[in-house]
Structure formats: structure tokens, C-alpha cells
Amino acid sequence: MALRIFRLVAILCFPILLAACGQQSPPAGPSKKVVVASEASFPPMEFVEDSGAIVGFDIDLIKVVAAAADVELEIKNVAWDGIFGALKSGTADVIASSVTITDERKGQFDFSTPYLRAGQVILVRTADKGAFPDLASLKGKRVGVQISTTGAERMQKEPVELKQYNTAGLAVIDLINGNVDAVMIDRPVADYYAARKAEFAKKVVVAGEPYTTEQFGFVVRKGDAELLAKLNRGLEKVKDDGTLAKLEEKWFR
Template sequence: MKNTMIKLILGLGFTALLAGCSTNKANVDSYEQIKDEGKLVVGLDDTFAPMGFRDSNGDIVGFDVDLANEVGKKLDIDVEFQAIDWALKETELKSGNIDVIWNGYTITDERKKQVDFSSSYLENSQIIIVLEDSKIQTKEDLNGKVVAAQQSSSAVDAINADESNIVDSFANQEVVLYPSNNDVFNDLASGRSEAIVVDETLGRYYMKQNADVSYRVLEDNFGEEEYAVGMRKEDDQLAEAIDKALEELKADGTFDKIYEKWFAE
């Protein structure tokens, strides 16, 4: 019995030690530790083209991937990309499982309560997409319609922030939510939803890559916004380092080269 108790205590202690190791970046400024380890872990939604997604070979590529790698070179650290459940992105960050959220991550007032942001590096908007033959022409035409978006996305935040409380006019007074934007587009193409709201960068790239379906973008949208890197509120040094690296990449022309690669048209 005594030996069993000793083993149990040791086991619990080892479990606690592992838990501590997995979260030792939380609640502290982790930049020095990141530099010592030589690795920055980037959390992303690996279906968010063209910012960060898997290509035909299964490799993670995209605008933000290239930009993060160049920032890593400036900071003299490797960048590791970790696919996460986008609905849990802030939880993954706070727990220390990832160091930054970097994947078309929009600055919003709600997110500012949970994370700190780098300086913005790209403008975006939340566009409304319908099928080409849809009778929907304006936001007002969404009255009674089934509207879909990605769960925990800035698209949902933008819809809910609409001053007219437009979501109350949607079918069932709700936005139909899906785990990924691929699911959102598939829902529209199949006719289950009648309109979708997505980031413009993703939406226009997706439509170009899937030209077999005829989509149309409304002139109305759900507002302009900006992309930035999300960090833990304690990571002031990391924020300063990333901001400095982004400024240098814009000054030396590297940012423009990456932009041309992914947004040439």
C-alpha cells in the first residue's frame, strides 16, 4: 500500500511537471524563451487561402506563411506552423501551445480584450457573396434568407456589429456557422445557404480557384478592417520585435514581393 501511494504521488508530480512545461510561456513575456529555443510557433487555420493553407502536396503555404518566415529570418529564429481549431485560437495562445495567431487575423474590439496586436500590415473587408443568378442585390435583400459564415470569425463579429441588427432579419434570426470557410462556400454552392459572408482576401482567391461555380460579390459589405499578428498581452518584447521586423520588410521591398506573389491580380 505504501509503495502504491509513493508511485501515485510521483505520478501526479510528473503530470504536474508536464503541464507546467506545456504552459510555461503563459503569463510571462516569452520573447527571451522563444529566442533561446530558436522557434516561434504560429497558430493558423490551414484552410484560409491565400493567407495560410495546404497546397496539393499537403504543405502549409500562403501570404502570411511567407511573411512570418521572413520575420523569422529577421529575428534569427525558425518559424513552426501549427494548424489549430480556429474557434479555440485565443485559448491555444493563452495556454502557451502557440506563440502567435497569424492567419488573416482581424483586429476587433472584442479580440483586443483577449490579445495584443502587432501593427496592422494588410487591409481587408467582409464581403457578401451569392450565386450569380441570385435575386439578392443588397444587404436589405438578406431579409428572411439563410446566411452562413465561419464560426468564431471576424465575419460573424462584423455581422453582429451591424447597427441595424441585421441578423434578426435572417432566416431563424441566426447566422449558420461552419468550422471552415471551405464548408461555408460548399454550403452556398449546394444551395443550402443563400448568401455567405467571408474575408475579401479569402473570398476572391477562392472564387478564382473554383471558377466552375458562378459567384457574385455584392457592392454592400460588412465593413473595412485590418489584419495583424495576435500575441499574449504579456508579450511586449515580442510585439516590438515583430513590429520592427515588419517595418524592415516593408522598407527593403520584401513585403511588396510577397504581396505580388499572392495578390498579383
């Protein structure tokens, strides 16, 4: 009798066990990659090398920050005039592209803790090294800037003939060709063109000290607290273990 009862219970319970098995959650798939937008025409911060790879200080930094925070990345080259739109639309999740932290931008996006301090400087032809010691000396002159940058914003306050370009490199080319008298640009980029980029070195020089003090940060959509926390955690790790200092030495010295 006991055996019959056991068999009956087993028969009755078998469909229930099958149903329970069918309700188990499927194995988790691979985690979604975080898409990073970077305007790769701003050496040494971010640029495309001969192999086609996107490289630079910001690229190295976002990679080590992501690794420290256990985040998988996909890096995309996005034009500067569309980079914030890509973030808003969801095409990108993070901007890693030498973005200055400003109150206006903070009203629309969230920023990581700052990772680099920089400033806007004037780049001139080597022959004009002593001609423009300050902004006042640029009065009435043709000054090139990249569109929608803090350099463009700063020079709009000055009595100059402002010429705006889609990339910083185009502005520097026009400087060498004599189409503008000066270019306002971030100090690390100005130093790179003046000293390390072969086709520009010795043709251009930084005139004077920075006219602004700025801090760069990674950018995420407003309210994306989870991703922001991961980036900040990764930044803290690479600052503490000396990785950030090593990257500065690699790209700026």
C-alpha cells in the same frame, strides 16, 4: 627558495582554478522556436496544399518577418475555434491567421502593427449576382459565416437566418449546393474562391463592395513585449524593402 614558494603557491591555487572552471556556464543551447498557430483552411491567406505543406499569404509573411527579426519558427495548423485558446495556454506563441484587430480582442491579447486592410463581402452563386445588392436584400435569407469571426458578428445584427460553419470553405460548399443563399467572408478569400480556386470559379461571385473595413495583425499573449517588438521590427523591414508588396502581388493579383 623562490622555486619552492612558486610550487607551493601553484599547488594551493590548483584546486581553486579547478573549482572556477567547474563554475563556468555551459554553452548556450539552440534558441527556442516560436510556435505559430494558423487555421490553414482560409485560402489564399493560409491553407494546406496537395503536398501537405501549409502555405499562403500569412505564412509567407510571418516567415519573412521572422527572418528579418532573426526568429526561428514552427508553424502548426490549429482549428479556428481553438486558436486563441492555444495562445492563452502557451501551446502557441503567435497567431498568424488573418486575425482582425478589434477592441474586444485587444483587451485579451496584444497585436502587431497592421499588415493588411480588408473587409467583409457577400459571396453569392453566379446566377444570383444581381439579387442581393445590399444587406437589406438578404432579409429572411440563409447566410453562411465562419464561427467566431467578424463576419459572423456583423451578420448577427441583420434579420437573416444565420448558419455558422467551422471553416469558410464549408460555408462556400453549402452555398454552391444551395443550402445557403449567401456567405459573408473576407474580401481576399471571397476573390480567391470566385476567381482562382478551380472547383469554385465561375460558380460564385462577389456581390457589391465590402461592408466593413478591417485590419489584420499578428497576435501574441498579453504582455509579451519582447516577441511583439521583434515582430513589429520585422514587419517594418519587409514593408520598407518592398517584400510585403511583392507578397500581395503574388497572392492577391
